[in-house]
Amino acid sequence: MEFVLMGFSENPHLQWILFGIFLLMYVTILMCNSIIILLTNLDPNLQTPMYFFLSHFSFLEICYVTVTIPRMLMDLCTRKGNISLFACAAQMCLILTLGGTECLLLTVMAYDRYVAICHPLNYALIMNQKVCVQLVAASWISVIPVVIGETYQIFSLPFCGPNRINHFICDIPPVLKLACGDTFVNEVEANVVAVVIVTVPFLLIIVSYGKIISNILKLSSARGRSKAFSTCSSHLIVVVLFYGTASITYLQPQTNQSEGLGKLLSLFYTVFIPTLNPIIYSMRNKDILMALKKLKTNRLK
Template identity: 80%
Template sequence: MSIFKDGEQIKTGKSNTTTIMEFVLLGFSDIPNLRWILFGIFSLLYLTILMCNSIIILITIMDPILQIPMYFFLSNFSFLEICYVTVTIPRMLMDLCTQKGNISFLACAAQMCFVLMLGGTECLLLTVMAYDRYVAICNPLHYSVVMSHKFCTQLVTASWILTAPVVIGQTWQIFSLPFCGSNKINQFFCDIPPVLKLACGDTFVNEIAVYVVAVVFVMVPFMLIVVSYGKIISSILKLSSAKGRTKAFSTCSSHLIVVVLFYGTAGITYLQPTPNLSEGMGKLISLFYTILIPTLNPIVYTLKNKDIMLALRKLFTKLLP
């Protein structure tokens, strides 16, 4: 038996097979000349995400005008975005600095688990936010009764909890596979498609399981959002006042933009029984839904929302009189 400590593998003489003990995230190693430029760009994006989402959370807590369910959900969404990018970006920045993408088997599994869990929570939370807009526009007289603080808290709690057991089970299933070939993951984080490519043997069952879970946590929530917005648009078009229609559309447009961006990229990645994207394209799409879209989300929500802009002006007036 021979052990290779730095090679991230242990070779057993009996079966003449190699068991992977850790992976190597290749990340952007194919463009080493740009690593410091990428480090600067991603650091700036990460700080932007942290700052913008933290400000949204702060004003939704402090400003009395924003003490309604819509902004309660938005503050939870902002906190979720902070958690979501923190799982991937700091690790990627460290790899860009050191040019070493070594990640232990356990750390890789944990990163995948948290990315999937937070991604699934985002799908559910976006659905809850669509339901909130549906009740506000289609049933405004009963809005305060239906969307009580207790019910809103239950919806948010369910969004955070429901994905956990499914994702933990799926992650355990994937990392229970034998990995006996290459240990190089051509991605900047441990994502399902590139990890499954490294597994030995038949991964058909795992690919189907990934597809089924994606349908449940991506496609079903997306269809519920489509149904909600179908009814919302129908109700808005029935309004006699042009000003009322404009106001109703403006309260929904930000959420709708975020839904299209997030579900579009996540669906391309996971809603395929057999992932057939090229590695370069897969990496590019992953950049969109893990970094670029979380950067755009707070900007979209603030620029298109008069209440938030007013709350921001109040906050800056207090801080910078």
């Protein structure tokens, strides 16, 4: 009825250092993403589909880290990783749901850039408010039944052996290692879900950027090419970082994955990358920086 998350118990002398680092990262993620949400909703110049999707992406990042980091901080503080079976299943379900939603939302953002660059004259017509809301809603809702089914299948397995999860979150690979009996079918199901949620959106992003790059290279003006590339660069960096670590974690056979590597990769896509994402989007975006300066000026007045 209970698991024990081992977390970072192999480094007991670093517990409080890790606690300080993760707490700082969590506060940074909350502040930076909240600022982006505030700016994209208040500044009239940011009332475009691109920033509409960015505000939802920022909200998603806040939800994503809130599912994982507070639990990590509590375990580091108390040095106890006890977690009930239900709480473990709930955490896994939320992590997979939010991770899958992020995959789809990144795909939607790539499609938005494709329409903006390849069909600029019809951009406002194609990416109208109704379509934007529908795309965001579909990103949030479509993964839920798949993830609930996958989580139910995993936690329907008998767990009759050790209850210590050598991880800091309830993720698929470390939980499956504790299940009794043959988990081959569950591993196949997990890989199929990963292909549907991770690989298919990634291929759609590649197709979108293939057409975007082809269209940009046709531009005669060097300045026009530079401006077009700059509108896509932040999103492309985020895609590479997120998909790089997520694909290694979920698309390789679970038996071939070392526990240390799995834990390190999970740290990247659950903590480090969400910390970098708002910095990447804000520091490389003139409109965001301009809106931030305007907000500061108005507050000083």
